[in-house]
Amino acid sequence: MAKRYLILSDGTVYTGEAFGAACEATGELVFNTGVVGYIETLTDPSYWGQIIMQTFPAVGNYGIIEEDFEGKCACRGYVVREWCPEPSNFRSQYTLDEFLKKQGVPGVCGIDTRAVTQHIREKGVMNAMIADRVPDDLTALKSLAIRGGVARVCAKERAFYPATGEKKRNVTLIDYGTKRNIIRELQARGCDVTVVPPATPAEAILAGHPDGVMLSNGPGDPAENTACIAEIKKLLGKAPMFGLCLGHQMMALAAGGQTVKLKYGHRGGNQPVIDRQTGHTYITSQNHGYTVVSESLPEGAVLRFVNANDGTCEGVDYPKYNAFSVQFHPEACAGPRDTSVLFDRFVEMMAKN
Numbered sequence: 001m002a003k004r005y006l007i008l009s010d011g012t013v014y015t016g017e018a019f020g021a022a023c024e025a026t027g028e029l030v031f032n033t034g035v036v037g038y039i040e041t042l043t044d045p046s047y048w049g050q051i052i053m054q055t056f057p058a059v060g061n062y063g064i065i066e067e068d069f070e071g072k073c074a075c076r077g078y079v080v081r082e083w084c085p086e087p088s089n090f091r092s093q094y095t096l097d098e099f100l101k102k103q104g105v106p107g108v109c110g111i112d113t114r115a116v117t118q119h120i121r122e123k124g125v126m127n128a129m130i131a132d133r134v135p136d137d138l139t140a141l142k143s144l145a146i147r148g149g150v151a152r153v154c155a156k157e158r159a160f161y162p163a164t165g166e167k168k169r170n171v172t173l174i175d176y177g178t179k180r181n182i183i184r185e186l187q188a189r190g191c192d193v194t195v196v197p198p199a200t201p202a203e204a205i206l207a208g209h210p211d212g213v214m215l216s217n218g219p220g221d222p223a224e225n226t227a228c229i230a231e232i233k234k235l236l237g238k239a240p241m242f243g244l245c246l247g248h249q250m251m252a253l254a255a256g257g258q259t260v261k262l263k264y265g266h267r268g269g270n271q272p273v274i275d276r277q278t279g280h281t282y283i284t285s286q287n288h289g290y291t292v293v294s295e296s297l298p299e300g301a302v303l304r305f306v307n308a309n310d311g312t313c314e315g316v317d318y319p320k321y322n323a324f325s326v327q328f329h330p331e332a333c334a335g336p337r338d339t340s341v342l343f344d345r346f347v348e349m350m351a352k353n
Contacts, residue, residue, distance in 0.1 A: 009127040020100030020107030027051040027076035029128035033268030037334040043069040045153035045177035048219040049146035051077035060084040063092025070179040077130040078107040149219030153177035161193040172210040176218030181331040202234035211350040212240040215247025222249035236321040242346040243325030258296035265289035272308035285332030
Protein backbone atom coordinates (compact mmCIF):
# COMPACT_ATOMS: atom_id res chain seq x y z
CA MET A 1 0.00 0.00 0.00
CA ALA A 2 1.05 3.58 -0.64
CA LYS A 3 2.38 5.77 2.13
CA ARG A 4 -0.10 8.18 3.74
CA TYR A 5 0.28 10.66 6.60
CA LEU A 6 -1.74 11.83 9.59
CA ILE A 7 -0.71 15.44 10.19
CA LEU A 8 -1.78 17.24 13.36
CA SER A 9 -2.18 21.01 13.52
CA ASP A 10 0.62 21.25 16.10
CA GLY A 11 3.03 19.89 13.46
CA THR A 12 3.19 16.30 14.71
CA VAL A 13 3.28 13.81 11.82
CA TYR A 14 2.50 10.08 11.89
CA THR A 15 3.36 7.89 8.92
CA GLY A 16 1.02 5.09 7.84
CA GLU A 17 -0.45 3.45 4.76
CA ALA A 18 -3.33 4.48 2.54
CA PHE A 19 -6.71 2.75 2.34
CA GLY A 20 -10.23 3.96 1.66
CA ALA A 21 -10.82 6.84 -0.74
CA ALA A 22 -7.91 8.32 -2.70
CA CYS A 23 -8.23 11.89 -1.46
CA GLU A 24 -7.14 14.23 1.31
CA ALA A 25 -9.26 15.33 4.26
CA THR A 26 -9.14 17.84 7.10
CA GLY A 27 -11.18 17.86 10.30
CA GLU A 28 -11.11 17.70 14.06
CA LEU A 29 -9.26 14.55 15.17
CA VAL A 30 -11.13 12.60 17.86
CA PHE A 31 -10.66 9.12 19.29
CA ASN A 32 -13.24 6.41 19.97
CA THR A 33 -12.46 3.76 22.60
CA GLY A 34 -15.10 1.22 21.51
CA VAL A 35 -14.08 -2.40 20.99
CA VAL A 36 -16.96 -3.06 18.58
CA GLY A 37 -19.46 -0.86 16.76
CA TYR A 38 -17.28 0.71 14.07
CA ILE A 39 -20.20 0.50 11.60
CA GLU A 40 -22.44 2.51 13.91
CA THR A 41 -19.61 4.96 14.58
CA LEU A 42 -18.92 5.54 10.89
CA THR A 43 -22.62 6.19 10.22
CA ASP A 44 -23.32 8.37 13.26
CA PRO A 45 -24.16 11.90 11.98
CA SER A 46 -22.70 13.39 15.17
CA TYR A 47 -19.21 12.80 13.73
CA TRP A 48 -19.76 15.40 11.01
CA GLY A 49 -16.57 17.38 10.38
CA GLN A 50 -14.36 15.00 12.34
CA ILE A 51 -11.59 12.52 11.61
CA ILE A 52 -12.32 9.40 13.66
CA MET A 53 -9.53 7.37 15.20
CA GLN A 54 -10.22 3.95 16.75
CA THR A 55 -8.11 3.00 19.77
CA PHE A 56 -8.97 -0.69 19.38
CA PRO A 57 -6.17 -2.08 17.19
CA ALA A 58 -8.10 -4.32 14.76
CA VAL A 59 -11.02 -2.84 12.79
CA GLY A 60 -13.14 -4.21 9.97
CA ASN A 61 -13.07 -7.88 10.94
CA TYR A 62 -16.87 -8.31 10.64
CA GLY A 63 -17.17 -6.25 7.48
CA ILE A 64 -19.87 -3.74 6.60
CA ILE A 65 -23.58 -4.46 7.20
CA GLU A 66 -25.92 -1.78 5.86
CA GLU A 67 -28.80 -2.90 8.10
CA ASP A 68 -26.70 -1.64 11.05
CA PHE A 69 -26.23 1.89 9.68
CA GLU A 70 -27.33 4.65 12.06
CA GLY A 71 -27.50 7.29 9.33
CA LYS A 72 -25.37 8.67 6.52
CA CYS A 73 -21.61 8.67 6.90
CA ALA A 74 -20.65 12.21 7.88
CA CYS A 75 -17.06 11.91 9.09
CA ARG A 76 -14.15 13.29 7.08
CA GLY A 77 -11.48 10.65 7.67
CA TYR A 78 -10.70 7.37 9.43
CA VAL A 79 -7.57 6.32 11.32
CA VAL A 80 -6.84 2.77 12.48
CA ARG A 81 -3.94 0.62 13.59
CA GLU A 82 -4.94 -2.31 11.40
CA TRP A 83 -7.87 -2.97 9.06
CA CYS A 84 -9.08 -6.40 8.05
CA PRO A 85 -9.25 -6.93 4.25
CA GLU A 86 -11.06 -10.28 4.56
CA PRO A 87 -13.89 -10.02 7.12
CA SER A 88 -15.49 -13.13 8.57
CA ASN A 89 -19.20 -12.66 9.25
CA PHE A 90 -22.25 -14.26 7.64
CA ARG A 91 -23.97 -10.84 7.57
CA SER A 92 -21.05 -9.00 5.94
CA GLN A 93 -21.84 -7.38 2.59
CA TYR A 94 -18.47 -5.82 1.75
CA THR A 95 -15.24 -4.61 3.33
CA LEU A 96 -14.40 -1.51 5.36
CA ASP A 97 -12.08 -0.38 2.56
CA GLU A 98 -14.91 -0.58 0.02
CA PHE A 99 -17.22 1.35 2.36
CA LEU A 100 -14.77 4.22 2.76
CA LYS A 101 -14.24 4.38 -0.99
CA LYS A 102 -18.01 4.50 -1.60
CA GLN A 103 -18.36 7.32 0.92
CA GLY A 104 -15.37 9.31 -0.36
CA VAL A 105 -13.64 9.06 3.02
CA PRO A 106 -9.86 8.61 3.11
CA GLY A 107 -8.36 6.22 5.63
CA VAL A 108 -4.89 5.71 7.03
CA CYS A 109 -3.75 2.49 8.71
CA GLY A 110 -0.52 1.31 10.31
CA ILE A 111 -0.70 4.24 12.75
CA ASP A 112 0.23 3.79 16.41
CA THR A 113 -3.24 4.91 17.50
CA ARG A 114 -2.46 4.49 21.20
CA ALA A 115 0.42 6.97 20.87
CA VAL A 116 -1.80 9.46 19.01
CA THR A 117 -4.48 9.05 21.70
CA GLN A 118 -1.97 9.83 24.43
CA HIS A 119 -0.88 12.91 22.50
CA ILE A 120 -4.47 14.17 22.25
CA ARG A 121 -5.15 13.42 25.93
CA GLU A 122 -2.16 15.56 26.87
CA LYS A 123 -2.56 18.38 24.34
CA GLY A 124 -6.35 18.28 23.78
CA VAL A 125 -8.32 17.64 20.59
CA MET A 126 -6.94 19.45 17.58
CA ASN A 127 -7.38 19.72 13.85
CA ALA A 128 -5.67 17.18 11.63
CA MET A 129 -5.40 16.10 8.03
CA ILE A 130 -4.97 12.85 6.16
CA ALA A 131 -2.76 13.38 3.13
CA ASP A 132 -0.31 11.65 0.81
CA ARG A 133 2.29 14.33 1.44
CA VAL A 134 3.15 16.63 4.32
CA PRO A 135 2.38 20.28 3.47
CA ASP A 136 4.93 22.99 4.20
CA ASP A 137 2.36 25.39 5.65
CA LEU A 138 -0.22 24.31 8.28
CA THR A 139 -1.81 27.75 8.74
CA ALA A 140 -5.10 26.77 7.07
CA LEU A 141 -5.27 23.56 9.11
CA LYS A 142 -4.74 25.41 12.38
CA SER A 143 -7.48 27.94 11.60
CA LEU A 144 -10.04 25.37 10.40
CA ALA A 145 -13.35 25.80 12.24
CA ILE A 146 -15.96 23.04 12.39
CA ARG A 147 -19.31 24.87 12.33
CA GLY A 148 -22.82 24.41 10.96
CA GLY A 149 -22.96 20.64 11.39
CA VAL A 150 -26.64 20.39 12.35
CA ALA A 151 -27.78 21.97 9.09
CA ARG A 152 -25.64 19.46 7.15
CA VAL A 153 -26.94 16.26 8.75
CA CYS A 154 -30.49 17.00 9.97
CA ALA A 155 -33.77 15.95 8.38
CA LYS A 156 -34.84 18.34 5.65
CA GLU A 157 -38.53 17.44 5.74
CA ARG A 158 -41.11 15.85 8.03
CA ALA A 159 -41.26 12.03 8.15
CA PHE A 160 -43.54 9.56 9.91
CA TYR A 161 -42.65 6.19 11.45
CA PRO A 162 -45.54 4.11 12.83
CA ALA A 163 -45.42 2.25 16.13
CA THR A 164 -44.48 -1.41 16.12
CA GLY A 165 -47.67 -3.19 17.13
CA GLU A 166 -50.33 -1.31 19.09
CA LYS A 167 -50.02 2.46 19.09
CA LYS A 168 -49.86 3.93 22.61
CA ARG A 169 -48.26 7.35 22.22
CA ASN A 170 -47.42 10.01 19.65
CA VAL A 171 -43.88 11.43 19.83
CA THR A 172 -42.37 14.30 17.86
CA LEU A 173 -38.62 13.82 17.40
CA ILE A 174 -36.67 16.96 16.50
CA ASP A 175 -33.84 15.80 14.28
CA TYR A 176 -30.47 17.51 14.79
CA GLY A 177 -28.66 14.50 13.28
CA THR A 178 -30.58 11.62 14.83
CA LYS A 179 -29.45 8.02 14.99
CA ARG A 180 -31.94 5.56 13.52
CA ASN A 181 -32.08 3.43 16.64
CA ILE A 182 -33.68 6.28 18.60
CA ILE A 183 -36.66 5.94 16.28
CA ARG A 184 -36.65 2.15 16.58
CA GLU A 185 -36.59 2.28 20.40
CA LEU A 186 -39.64 4.54 20.43
CA GLN A 187 -41.48 2.44 17.85
CA ALA A 188 -40.83 -0.73 19.89
CA ARG A 189 -42.58 0.93 22.85
CA GLY A 190 -45.75 1.64 20.90
CA CYS A 191 -44.92 5.19 19.81
CA ASP A 192 -45.80 6.74 16.49
CA VAL A 193 -42.79 8.92 15.69
CA THR A 194 -43.00 12.12 13.67
CA VAL A 195 -39.52 13.36 12.75
CA VAL A 196 -39.26 17.09 12.06
CA PRO A 197 -36.38 19.35 10.94
CA PRO A 198 -34.66 21.44 13.64
CA ALA A 199 -36.03 24.71 12.26
CA THR A 200 -39.63 23.61 12.87
CA PRO A 201 -41.34 26.28 15.02
CA ALA A 202 -42.50 25.23 18.49
CA GLU A 203 -46.02 26.35 17.61
CA ALA A 204 -46.13 23.94 14.66
CA ILE A 205 -44.91 21.07 16.85
CA LEU A 206 -47.48 21.76 19.56
CA ALA A 207 -50.23 22.06 16.94
CA GLY A 208 -49.73 18.34 16.29
CA HIS A 209 -50.63 17.61 19.94
CA PRO A 210 -47.70 15.27 20.65
CA ASP A 211 -47.75 13.21 23.84
CA GLY A 212 -44.04 13.95 24.12
CA VAL A 213 -41.16 15.69 22.39
CA MET A 214 -37.71 14.16 21.93
CA LEU A 215 -34.53 16.10 21.16
CA SER A 216 -31.99 14.05 19.20
CA ASN A 217 -28.24 13.83 19.12
CA GLY A 218 -26.22 15.83 16.59
CA PRO A 219 -22.80 17.33 15.83
CA GLY A 220 -20.82 20.31 16.97
CA ASP A 221 -21.01 23.12 19.49
CA PRO A 222 -24.51 23.28 21.02
CA ALA A 223 -24.29 27.01 21.71
CA GLU A 224 -24.06 27.89 18.01
CA ASN A 225 -27.60 26.60 17.41
CA THR A 226 -29.31 29.70 18.75
CA ALA A 227 -32.50 29.34 16.68
CA CYS A 228 -32.97 25.72 17.82
CA ILE A 229 -32.42 26.69 21.45
CA ALA A 230 -35.03 29.46 21.17
CA GLU A 231 -37.64 26.94 19.95
CA ILE A 232 -36.77 24.45 22.71
CA LYS A 233 -37.29 27.23 25.25
CA LYS A 234 -40.84 27.69 23.93
CA LEU A 235 -41.49 23.93 24.21
CA LEU A 236 -40.28 23.49 27.81
CA GLY A 237 -43.22 22.71 30.07
CA LYS A 238 -45.69 22.34 27.19
CA ALA A 239 -45.19 18.57 26.73
CA PRO A 240 -43.03 15.85 28.36
CA MET A 241 -39.55 16.11 26.89
CA PHE A 242 -36.51 13.81 26.62
CA GLY A 243 -33.15 15.02 25.27
CA LEU A 244 -30.14 13.00 24.15
CA CYS A 245 -26.55 14.17 23.69
CA LEU A 246 -26.75 17.44 21.69
CA GLY A 247 -30.45 17.58 22.61
CA HIS A 248 -29.42 17.29 26.27
CA GLN A 249 -26.96 20.17 25.90
CA MET A 250 -29.42 22.44 24.09
CA MET A 251 -32.16 21.69 26.63
CA ALA A 252 -29.79 22.91 29.35
CA LEU A 253 -29.01 26.05 27.36
CA ALA A 254 -32.72 26.69 26.81
CA ALA A 255 -33.30 26.33 30.56
CA GLY A 256 -30.59 28.89 31.36
CA GLY A 257 -27.51 26.71 31.76
CA GLN A 258 -24.13 26.84 30.05
CA THR A 259 -21.94 24.45 28.05
CA VAL A 260 -18.17 24.18 27.62
CA LYS A 261 -15.84 22.24 25.35
CA LEU A 262 -14.02 19.30 26.92
CA LYS A 263 -10.30 18.77 26.49
CA TYR A 264 -10.79 15.58 24.47
CA GLY A 265 -14.43 14.53 24.89
CA HIS A 266 -16.05 11.17 25.61
CA ARG A 267 -16.39 8.75 22.69
CA GLY A 268 -16.88 5.01 22.90
CA GLY A 269 -19.06 2.28 24.35
CA ASN A 270 -17.35 1.99 27.72
CA GLN A 271 -18.02 5.27 29.53
CA PRO A 272 -18.99 4.86 33.23
CA VAL A 273 -21.87 7.02 34.50
CA ILE A 274 -23.18 7.27 38.08
CA ASP A 275 -26.87 7.73 38.84
CA ARG A 276 -26.76 10.05 41.86
CA GLN A 277 -30.31 9.11 42.83
CA THR A 278 -29.71 5.35 43.12
CA GLY A 279 -25.92 5.12 43.42
CA HIS A 280 -25.79 2.69 40.51
CA THR A 281 -23.01 2.93 37.93
CA TYR A 282 -23.88 2.25 34.30
CA ILE A 283 -21.60 1.59 31.33
CA THR A 284 -22.73 3.84 28.50
CA SER A 285 -22.05 4.71 24.88
CA GLN A 286 -21.08 8.33 24.26
CA ASN A 287 -19.97 10.66 21.49
CA HIS A 288 -19.56 14.29 22.44
CA GLY A 289 -16.95 17.00 22.77
CA TYR A 290 -18.98 19.46 24.87
CA THR A 291 -20.58 19.19 28.30
CA VAL A 292 -23.16 21.02 30.37
CA VAL A 293 -21.60 23.00 33.21
CA SER A 294 -23.20 21.48 36.31
CA GLU A 295 -22.81 24.65 38.37
CA SER A 296 -24.72 26.64 35.75
CA LEU A 297 -27.94 24.63 35.99
CA PRO A 298 -30.96 26.77 36.90
CA GLU A 299 -32.83 26.55 40.19
CA GLY A 300 -35.07 23.50 40.26
CA ALA A 301 -32.95 21.46 37.84
CA VAL A 302 -31.52 18.29 39.36
CA LEU A 303 -28.11 16.93 38.38
CA ARG A 304 -29.04 13.25 38.01
CA PHE A 305 -26.07 11.56 36.30
CA VAL A 306 -22.32 12.30 36.46
CA ASN A 307 -19.33 10.83 34.68
CA ALA A 308 -17.42 8.46 36.96
CA ASN A 309 -14.07 9.44 35.45
CA ASP A 310 -14.13 13.23 35.46
CA GLY A 311 -17.33 14.18 37.33
CA THR A 312 -18.87 16.06 34.40
CA CYS A 313 -22.61 16.35 33.89
CA GLU A 314 -24.20 13.29 32.26
CA GLY A 315 -27.89 13.91 32.84
CA VAL A 316 -30.39 16.40 34.29
CA ASP A 317 -33.97 16.17 35.54
CA TYR A 318 -36.28 19.19 35.14
CA PRO A 319 -39.31 18.44 37.37
CA LYS A 320 -40.68 21.93 36.72
CA TYR A 321 -40.90 21.22 32.98
CA ASN A 322 -41.73 17.50 33.12
CA ALA A 323 -38.49 16.91 31.21
CA PHE A 324 -35.17 15.13 31.51
CA SER A 325 -32.04 14.66 29.43
CA VAL A 326 -28.87 12.57 29.27
CA GLN A 327 -25.49 13.08 27.67
CA PHE A 328 -25.03 9.40 26.80
CA HIS A 329 -26.87 7.13 24.34
CA PRO A 330 -29.46 4.76 25.91
CA GLU A 331 -30.39 3.61 22.39
CA ALA A 332 -26.82 2.53 21.65
CA CYS A 333 -26.12 -0.06 19.00
CA ALA A 334 -23.87 -2.07 19.18
CA GLY A 335 -24.33 -1.44 22.89
CA PRO A 336 -24.15 -1.31 25.82
CA ARG A 337 -27.87 -1.51 26.57
CA ASP A 338 -27.68 -0.77 30.31
CA THR A 339 -29.70 2.46 30.16
CA SER A 340 -32.36 1.64 27.54
CA VAL A 341 -34.89 1.78 30.42
CA LEU A 342 -34.77 5.56 30.04
CA PHE A 343 -37.08 5.16 27.05
CA ASP A 344 -39.50 3.37 29.37
CA ARG A 345 -39.24 6.30 31.74
CA PHE A 346 -40.15 8.67 28.91
CA VAL A 347 -43.16 6.57 27.92
CA GLU A 348 -44.33 6.44 31.55
CA MET A 349 -43.92 10.20 31.81
CA MET A 350 -46.15 10.67 28.78
CA ALA A 351 -48.76 8.27 30.19
CA LYS A 352 -48.94 10.18 33.49
CA ASN A 353 -49.23 13.48 31.68
